[in-house]
Amino acid sequence: MxxxxxxxxxxxxxxxxxxxxxxxxxxxxxxxxxxxxxxxxxxxxxxxxxxxxxxxxxxxxxxxxxxxxxxxxxxxxxxxxxxxxxxxxxxxxxxxxxxxxxxxxxxxxxxxxxxxxxxxxxxxxxxxxxxxxxxxxxxxxxxxxxxxxxxxxxxxxxxxxxxxxxxxxxLQPLSKEEADELCTRVLGSPLVPSASAVLFRSSGGNPMFLLELIAHAKTRGHLVQRNDTWVLLGEPGAATVRLMDLVRNQIMQLNPDQRQALESVALAEAIPLSVLQRASDSHAVDELKELQFIAISADPARHVRLAQPLIGEVIRQLVPTARSVTIRRRIVDLMDSRPETLDGRLRHVTWALESGATVPDADILEAAQLANRLFIPEYVERVVGAIRDPSLKLAAQVELARAKLYGRDPMGAALCLEGVVEQATDLRTIRQASMLAAQLAAGKRNGPEAVLRAADAWAEAVSRLEEAEPGFDAKELETARLGSRLLALEGYQAAGRHVEAEPELQQIWESTDDDESRLLAGTLLAESLALTGRAVSALQIVMDVEDILADSGDRRLEYAEFVMRRYLLALLHAGEFDVLDTYLQNHIAQASNSLIYFGGMLHLAAGTADLRRGAIGAALPKLSQASEVLRLSDAGGDLPDALAAAAYAAAILNRTETAKANADAYDALLSDHRHASPLGRAYTVAALAERMGVQTAVSKLMALADAAAASGFLSYEVEILSLVLRLGDLSVVPRLAAAAEGCEGRSAEFLAAYCRALAAKDVNRLVEMSDSAARDGLDLAAAECAAHALRILETRGDKPRQFEAQKLVKQRNAALNKTGSSTAEIPPDLHKLTRREQEIAALVQAGASNREIALQLGLSLRTVEGHLYRMFAKLGISHREDLASVAYGARHAGLPGTA
Missing domain, CATH: 3.40.50.300 (P-loop containing nucleotide triphosphate hydrolases)
Structure with missing residues (x-):
């Protein structure tokens, strides 16, 4: 060579x-x-x-x-x-x-x-x-x-x-960060973090495996590009020709005993070590462990799995059917009971079906239910057709409907559910079908009515069973009726009737002894508390709910997303952003399949946390990614809020076209009868404040704040009033202070103190709060506190202290620039400007020269210059450039709860 x-x-x-x-x-x-x-x-x-x-x-x-x-x-x-x-x-x-x-x-x-x-x-x-x-x-x-x-x-x-x-x-596997870099290089643009986490878990950090996963997922249509973001729509899978050749070569290097043991693990994992040692040569098992082909867990049964799960997928396709049947018979004969692990139970059923063995219909149904809890819809669609028992057919239809929902076929899911509640003869199937019907309605404008209809149908089905079978267990009937009532209360909440639902939820939470009902009541109660200003109380209840989940075994998987949604809501309203960050990082790092279907919700929470703390440059890409994921999978109806928040973040960064595009997409969803939260509506108004005029935006925001107050949504009222303050309307300070004082949590405490300092024009306190906010990572709040302190000093003509205040503002603005946010200049006091002066200010921001303003408004050039001079004095600025750069409209449509 x-x-x-x-x-x-x-x-x-x-x-x-x-x-x-x-x-x-x-x-x-x-x-x-x-x-x-x-x-x-x-x-x-x-x-x-x-x-x-x-x-x-x-x-x-x-x-x-x-x-x-x-x-x-x-x-x-x-x-x-x-x-x-x-x-x-x-x-x-x-x-x-x-x-x-x-x-x-x-x-x-x-x-x-x-x-x-x-x-x-x-x-x-x-x-x-x-x-x-x-x-x-x-x-x-x-x-x-x-x-x-x-x-x-x-x-x-x-x-x-x-x-x-x-x-x-x-050479060790790639780190998570290195794997992300490889994905971005290969795809040309980044993956959303949830998709990246799933691919990293599946590949184990092996670059070649990761590349095969990417290629295979793209070929199957499971990895798609949305704008500049790649989104994962389903399990990647990677039984490619290249991997099969690689694994085949590795297996051929093993001796027959080692190969037989390795195939047994791949086909039956997770398998107890004692069973594997009896089914295979024990020395071969030890050698496979030494060769790092298998891993043995530390649980009492010492379950054995393949060290690289991806290789197991390939081996299962390489083993001939006849050999697979032989291995299965040997292992089943040695098993004292059915597999204990979740993956073992799933594989036990599919392996038996593929081998032509007889599997009880109840076992197939249980496997389908478990697969849905683990978010493996393809598994469900593969096995439920094997159920023949008429008494289990309706329960199987419910699981098939859930799989279709996860597979982004809501119409197919609805068809599967038709007639189930009316025909079912067991309470469990009725419960599952009713709750799934309510889930299908999430995010739709008629969603609340659909949830209430599902609750009524559930209650009618319970009465039907009671009449048909007088000997039915009274306790089970009572629990079923309680479940239908809880679903109705969820419908009340979906319609914004949280204050009405709260007392009954509180009573159920405190009095019922049924864990499943208590879990639902506590989770819904936490939502009501978070939205009505009691976020810390909501967090305390969610902690108790988490204890119930921890004791519920496999069933915790069914309610994990339901509880997580309310936990994230409470953390956001409480201002516990660091806790939320850690929670999201840990959850994404686990890389469960749920990320494929609920990752958008997590990205929205992460972006919203950055938005509220003032890291706008970090918030916008997260919110944009959340929007792209939610366009494809939006089980919770979160897409409108994601688009609204992205529009608002883009407006703060002065990316007007991006803000307009997101706001237009938001309006299109509302036209399509999608549900919108009050805060989402407020964000879009604030994002378009410059286009519609600040006074118009303020009027719309005040109307939204009034509506939130009338519905008891104190948390929303505080956040909407914060937007008004950032648009420069200082008249809102007393109302905002009173509302914030009625709320729990760090954000509300900071905001109430901030308003008191503004009302008292307490420069020292504003500077202290700027320092405190900077330490807590609330960069925009820190900059605004400093800016208000400077404005007050300039109004007083306190020259000696102005110099120090100017240095502080410069320092805080530099911190904003590091995070990608726009500079937080002093917000103008709108009530100091006449209507004509507001028109002139808007034209200055639009880039018009003094002469162009004079021509457009029919004024003389000298009159325009005179207006500008008086405006400078009113607003505490010195130059035309200062007026052009201040966030007169959308650029100061800032962060709720952090001002």
């Missing part, structure tokens, strides 16, 4: 290891490198990066070992031994001499160092390994060995390490 130079795509991460290998090869007395790592982990990419970094200082040569050549002496080195005659190919000295001559042609050795890169060094034949070791010992070339740790490399390779001829480097 001739000398080669590689210019491959640059490496992702691992730069510390690259630097270490480069140092080895540049050191005159340094060793070569033994780079160990699993298949696809990036050994070749790392070697290419090293060669790229070294450039003309070395002369690289490449040889490729392989399993088919491992028994042939010098087979791997054959491309470099073309000068040998047939009689010399089995003479070690002749081979070494020919290799040295090939790597170091006359005159080149003194100019640069020869480097021999050996791919798949674990397959080197013994003769080649010995010659390479001699080559390194003679310093005729530096050696870089790329080697998988399993099967074990030839003894000669390990001897090179122990004798110091090579340094050993173990």
């Amino acid at each position: 001739t000398e080669t130079t590689i210019t491959a795509e640059r490496l992702i991460g691992r730069f510390g290891m690259v630097a270490s290998v480069v140092d080895c090869l540049l050191d005159a007395n340094g060793p070569g490198a033994l780079i160990l790592g699993d298949a696809g982990i990036g050994k070749t990419a790392l070697a290419n990066e090293v060669i790229f970094e070294l450039g003309s200082r070395i002369r690289p040569f490449y040889v490729f070992a392989g399993p088919s050549l491992s028994e042939v002496p010098y087979a791997a080195l054959a491309p470099l031994l073309t000068a040998l005659t047939p009689g010399q190919t089995d003479q070690p000295r002749a081979v070494l001499k020919a290799l040295v001559t090939e790597l170091n042609p006359e005159g080149l050795r003194d100019q640069s160092q020869a480097v021999l890169v050996v791919e798949d060094a674990q397959h080197l034949d013994d003769s080649s390994a010995a010659v390479i070791a001699q080559l390194a010992a003679a310093e005729a070339a530096r050696v870089v060995l790329l080697c998988r740790p399993h099967p074990s490399p030839p003894p000669e390779v390990l001897s090179m390490w122990s004798e110091g001829l090579v340094d050993r480097f173990e």
Whole structure:
């Protein structure tokens, strides 16, 4: 093989290891490198990066070992031994001499160092390994060995390490951040964090697996691009030809006992270690653990799983059906009971069905229910058709409907539910169908009525069963009626009747002894408390609900999203943004399949938290990503609020076209009869304040605040009034202070104190609050406190203190710029400006010159200049540029609860 130079795509991460290998090869007395790592982990990419970094200082040569050549002496080195005659190919000295001559042609050795890169060094034949070791010992070339740790490399390779001829480097999987970078590079734009987390979990950080997942998901239509964002619509799956070939080659290197044990784990995982040891050769099991093919958990049964789940998917497709049946029979005979783990129970059913074994219909239904709780809708659609028992058919229809809802087929889900409540003869099926019917109505304008209809149908079905079967358990009937009433109360809340629903929810929460009913009542009660100004009380109830969930076993999965939604709501209204950040990070890091279907809700919460704390530059991309995810999967009806918040964030950043586009999309949803929250409506008004005129926007916002107050939504009232204040209307301060004082939580406490300081024109207190807000990461609030302090000092003519205040404003604005937010200038006091002056201010902001303003308004140039001079004095600014740059309209439509 001739000398080669590689210019491959640059490496992702691992730069510390690259630097270490480069140092080895540049050191005159340094060793070569033994780079160990699993298949696809990036050994070749790392070697290419090293060669790229070294450039003309070395002369690289490449040889490729392989399993088919491992028994042939010098087979791997054959491309470099073309000068040998047939009689010399089995003479070690002749081979070494020919290799040295090939790597170091006359005159080149003194100019640069020869480097021999050996791919798949674990397959080197013994003769080649010995010659390479001699080559390194003679310093005729530096050696870089790329080697998988399993099967074990030839003894000669390990001897090179122990004798110091090579340094050993173990290549680890990509970190989450590195995996994100690889995804962005391959796709050309970023994945939403929830999708990235799922792909990272499935790949285990293996770059090749990650690339296969991406390619396969795109091919299946499960990974799609929305604007500049990639969204995952379903399980990625990656049983590609490339992966199947890789896994097949790995399996063929195992002995028959090891292969049989590995196939047993793949087909039956998670399988108790004791069962696997009896079903397979126990020594083979130990060897698979040593080879890192399998992992053994620490639970009492010591369940065994494949170390790389993706490989299990491939192995299950590679095992012939007849062999699969044989393995299953052996394992079932050894099992004392059905599998304990969730994944084990699912695989037990599908494996039996695929093997032609008889599976009780009840077991199939239970597996379908569990698959829905784990958000695996494809599994449900695959197995429910096997249910034949007429008494279970309706329950199976409910599970199929839920799977279709997760699969983004709400119409199909509704069709599956038709007639179920009216025909079902068991309370559990009636409950599940009724609650799913209510879920299908989420976010629609007629949603509240649909929920109430579902609750009525549930109650009628309970009465029907009671009349048909007089001996029906009275306790079960009472619990069912309570469930239907709770669903009706959820309908009240969907219609905005939280104050009406609260007393009954409180009574149920305190008095019922049924855990499931208590869970529902507490969660709904927390929502009412959060929206009516008692967010801290809501958090306390959610904590108790979480305890109920923790004790409910598998059933906790059914209600996880229902509870999570209210928990996030309470955290936002309480101003517990750091707690919310940690919660979201931990939940996304778990990378459960639920992220595929409810990830939009999480991204919306993250973006809203940034919006309220004032990190607008960070908020806008999160809100935009949330919108794109929710366009495709919006089980909770969150898309309108996401678009409204994105419009508002874009307006603060002065991205007027983006703000308008999101506001238009929001209006289109409302025209399509989608439900809108009061805060969403307020955000769109604030976002378009510059276009509609500030006074018009203020009037609309005050009307929304009045409506929120009339409905008892104190939290919404506070947030909407905060928008009015940021539009410059200081007359709202007393009402805002009173409302904030009636709310619980950090945000309300800060806002009430802020309003009191504004009303008292307490400069010292405003400066203190600016410092406090900055420490808490509320950057926009910190900037606005400082700006108001400066405005008051300028109004008083307090020159000595103005200088310090100006420095503080500059410092706070610099912090805003770091987070991507727009600068928070002093908001104008609208009531100080006449209507004509407001018209002039709007034209200045639009970029009109004084002469253009005069022509448009029919005034003389001198009159316009006079108006501007008086406006400067009223607003406490000095130049026309200050008026153009202040957030007179949308740029100061700021953050609720943080002013």
